[in-house]
Amino acid sequence: RYLLNLLVEMYADCGSIDAATQVFFLIDRPNLFSWNILLTAYAQNGHLDRAAEIFARMPERNLVSLNAIISAYAQAGQIHKVLSLFTTMPQKDIISWNVLLKAYGEQGNAALAKEVFDKMPEWDLVSWNAMIAAYALCGHIGKARALLGRIPIRSVLSWSCIVQAFVQHSGNLGDAREMFFEMPEWDAASSTAIVTLLSQQCGLEQAQEVFNGMQHRNVTAWNAMLLVYIRCGHLEGAESVFHSMPRKNIVSWNSMIHFHVQNGNFESAKRMFLSVPEHDVFSCTDMITGFARVGLLKDAVKIFSEMPESNVVSWTAIAAAHAQLGYTVEAMDLFDRMAERDVVAWTMLLTTHAQAGKITEAKTLFDQMPERN
RNA sequence: GGGCCCCCUUCGACUAGAG
Numbered sequence A: 001r002y003l004l005n006l007l008v009e010m011y012a013d014c015g016s017i018d019a020a021t022q023v024f025f026l027i028d029r030p031n032l033f034s035w036n037i038l039l040t041a042y043a044q045n046g047h048l049d050r051a052a053e054i055f056a057r058m059p060e061r062n063l064v065s066l067n068a069i070i071s072a073y074a075q076a077g078q079i080h081k082v083l084s085l086f087t088t089m090p091q092k093d094i095i096s097w098n099v100l101l102k103a104y105g106e107q108g109n110a111a112l113a114k115e116v117f118d119k120m121p122e123w124d125l126v127s128w129n130a131m132i133a134a135y136a137l138c139g140h141i142g143k144a145r146a147l148l149g150r151i152p153i154r155s156v157l158s159w160s161c162i163v164q165a166f167v168q169h170s171g172n173l174g175d176a177r178e179m180f181f182e183m184p185e186w187d188a189a190s191s192t193a194i195v196t197l198l199s200q201q202c203g204l205e206q207a208q209e210v211f212n213g214m215q216h217r218n219v220t221a222w223n224a225m226l227l228v229y230i231r232c233g234h235l236e237g238a239e240s241v242f243h244s245m246p247r248k249n250i251v252s253w254n255s256m257i258h259f260h261v262q263n264g265n266f267e268s269a270k271r272m273f274l275s276v277p278e279h280d281v282f283s284c285t286d287m288i289t290g291f292a293r294v295g296l297l298k299d300a301v302k303i304f305s306e307m308p309e310s311n312v313v314s315w316t317a318i319a320a321a322h323a324q325l326g327y328t329v330e331a332m333d334l335f336d337r338m339a340e341r342d343v344v345a346w347t348m349l350l351t352t353h354a355q356a357g358k359i360t361e362a363k364t365l366f367d368q369m370p371e372r373n
Numbered sequence B: 001g002g003g004c005c006c007c008c009u010u011c012g013a014c015u016a017g018a019g
Helices: A002-013 A017-026 A032-044 A048-057 A063-075 A079-088 A094-106 A110-119 A125-137 A141-150 A156-168 A170-182 A188-201 A204-212 A219-231 A235-244 A250-262 A266-275 A281-293 A297-306 A312-324 A328-337 A343-355 A359-368
Strands: none
Touching: A002 A017, A002 A032, A017 A032, A032 A048, A032 A063, A048 A063, A063 A079, A063 A094, A079 A094, A094 A110, A094 A125, A110 A125, A125 A141, A125 A156, A141 A156, A156 A170, A156 A188, A170 A188, A188 A204, A188 A219, A204 A219, A219 A235, A219 A250, A235 A250, A250 A266, A250 A281, A266 A281, A281 A297, A281 A312, A297 A312, A312 A328, A312 A343, A328 A343, A343 A359
16 A cells, blocks of 8 residues: 555656546555545645545545645645634644744745744744745845844755745845855755846856856756846857756756747747647747737637646736737637636736727726736 | 654745736
8 A cells, every 4th residue: 555655646746646646546445644645746736626625535634634735725825724724723733833934934924924933832944944035035134144043953955045035036136146155055956046046137157157066957957047048038058058958858848939939930939849748838828929929829729728737827828819919809708717817817908908999998907906016 | 661763744946928
């Protein structure tokens, strides 16, 4: 049985949820471990609803199951759910507390994160790192630094967490770099984060320097470096990096497809898309955008309808494709059929109306928007 | 009698949509 448990987990880690589920059903009498593994598998692959279903259907649950489900809600940004479950939990361990702490931190709520942090019965490295990341994410540089100095367990990971948080918080580009250069040593994650940051500024030389200084360059690091050239619009550079990569994955291929779409080399994009071993929502969405730009709405629709899964982003892309090519009614209809809508989707619809001359409707939409930027 | 480890939970860095 525990070999099968391991197999379920293995498939889940590869993102093959269906395979994982099939193996689960092969297990003769699934034990609590098996159920927990399945629960986590769904949660970590973004299927919160299915995870909740599994949680409800489990024959028994333990602290691990509860931690897994609150973590899933935290990942989906449903803090209320996290909190209500957390408060009703019969026992909690440091992991439960860490989940709550991290949830507040990721929301950018340093005050509540601190409250949780102070209430916790004990702390480990994860707690310390989550707290400094929360500070960094809110731009509380001084507090982050102060806490960093007081962590009893010294680890690069803590520095790395701060750097990454600064990178995520777009207002703190300078701080991220400063922090990075103060680190006692560099790990792959912080270096990659800095390379990504430099890609946004077109800091080609500096990015290359950081990249060259890395001890071990994995695919993720290479992908980040590839993006630097892509974002700087440097064709030969991008192609040279792409071809010298020791390993490529779906992110590398998707980045190149994106590059070609953005630069109007749609034939190259198409060739790349067709020659690549697998497609996902990223590459399909890029192709939808690409087809729309060259006026081939039918092909865009074909990609959209054949996608393995779709999300807000791909729905917005296909709706925008219709709108840009003059099919405003269809675009609006697509908007209505979307399962969820974010600011970008709303803005898309808003401009569609505005450009169709429907100013009153546009104004109404603006007032209806749940959030604005 | 007690502790630790064993198959599960906190898990970090890279790609897509409107303006």
